[in-house]
Each structure stands twice: as structure tokens, then as C-alpha cells.
Amino acid sequence: MNYGAFGVIAIKAIQEQQATIDSQKNDIKELKKLVEKLEQQITAITSSPSVQNASSATQTKIMLSSAYLKQNTPNPFNGATSISYYVPENKNAFVEITTANGQLIKNVPLTQKGNGQLFIEAGTLKTGIYYYTLKVDGVKVDTKQMVLAK
Numbered sequence: 784m785n786y787g788a789f790g791v792i793a794i795k796a797i798q799e800q801q802a803t804i805d806s807q808k809n810d811i812k813e814l815k816k817l818v819e820k821l822e823q824q825i826t827a828i829t830s831s832p833s834v835q836n837a838s839s840a841t842q843t844k845i846m847l848s849s850a851y852l853k854q855n856t857p858n859p860f861n862g863a864t865s866i867s868y869y870v871p872e873n874k875n876a877f878v879e880i881t882t883a884n885g886q887l888i889k890n891v892p893l894t895q896k897g898n899g900q901l902f903i904e905a906g907t908l909k910t911g912i913y914y915y916t917l918k919v920d921g922v923k924v925d926t927k928q929m930v931l932a933k
Contacts, residue, residue, distance in 0.1 A: 850876065852917045852925040855903070859930035866901045866927075868893065868917060876919045883912040905931055 853867040870876040876893040878901055888908070891901060903915075910933045916926040 850874070850917060850919045850924045852878075852915065852927050854927055855915070855929045859932040860903075861905060861931070861933050863902055863904045864929060866903065866915060866929075867898070868901065869898050870896050870917075870919060872896045874919050875921075876917065879916045879918060881914050881916070883914070888913065903929075905933065 850870050851868065855864040855866045857864060866878065868876075868878070870893055874896070878891045878893060880888040880891070880903070882888060893899060893901065908931050910931055913929050913931060914926055915929060917924045
């Protein structure tokens with residue numbers, strides 16, 4: 784067996800790997816620059832007095848985007864399930880529960896601001912797939928799926 788030929792193949796493979804590594808290093812540098820630029824823009828927007836004192840579209844978009852829903856647990860469920868969420872202060876929010884075909888089951892107002900939990904009991908719900916949507920100031924923010932298995 785000619786072990787010297789393996790050396791040539793190994794060197795070629797190492798050269799190809801190095802080219803990939805160099806390319807990835809350049810990509811990482813570019814991404815770091817973009818992240819830094821975005822952080823500066825966010826800082827400028829959120830620290831601006833006009834944004835802090837006004838109800839501009841930008842401020843509203845930033846505040847709405849900070850609201851979120853987490854996946855219900857347990858899922859699937861058969862008795863009750865809990866949904867964790869976050870809603871910014873001074874925002875009107877509710878969770879809309881619909882069937883898989885879009886039929887509205889109920890709207891649940893979220894009175895607790897900041898981090899909160901919503902408990903859903905199976906009650907009169909039928910076995911099936913449901914969707915729950917967080918709406919903040921009338922704007923749809925997030926939707927998740929839950930499964931009721933009796």
C-alpha cells in the first residue's frame with residue numbers, strides 16, 4: 784500500500800477545511816458588525832425622549848413585539864393546562880381561543896401585566912386541536928396550538 788498518496792489527499796482535505804473555516808470567520812465578523820449596529824439603533828430608539836414620551840408607531844411596535852406566549856403545558860392535556868405569557872404594562876391584552884376551523888370559543892382578558900399565567904380547563908371543550916392567540920391593543924402578537932385529549 785502506498786501511504787505517501789494518503790498524505791496528498793490529507794493535505795488537500797486540510798486545505799479545503801481551512802478555506803471553509805476562513806469563510807466562516809469572515810461571515811462571523813460581518814454578523815458581529817450587524818448585531819453591534821442593530822444594538823446601537825435599538826439603544827438610540829429606546830433612549831430617545833420622543834420615543835419614551837410619545838406613543839409613536841415605532842414605540843408601539845417595539846412594545847408589542849416584546850409581548851409573547853409560551854407553549855401550554857402539558858400539551859396534549861386532558862383536564863387543565865397552563866399558558867405562560869408576557870404583556871407590557873399599560874397594554875390591553877386578551878387570549879382568543881379558537882377551534883382548528885377558526886370558530887371562536889372564548890376571549891380571556893389578561894388583567895395581570897408583565898409575566899403571567901392563564902389556566903384553561905377542559906370543561907365543555909371537545910377532544911381536538913385548538914389555537915390560542917395573544918392580542919395586544921387589538922393586534923395579533925402570537926399564536927400557539929394546543930391539543931385536548933380526553
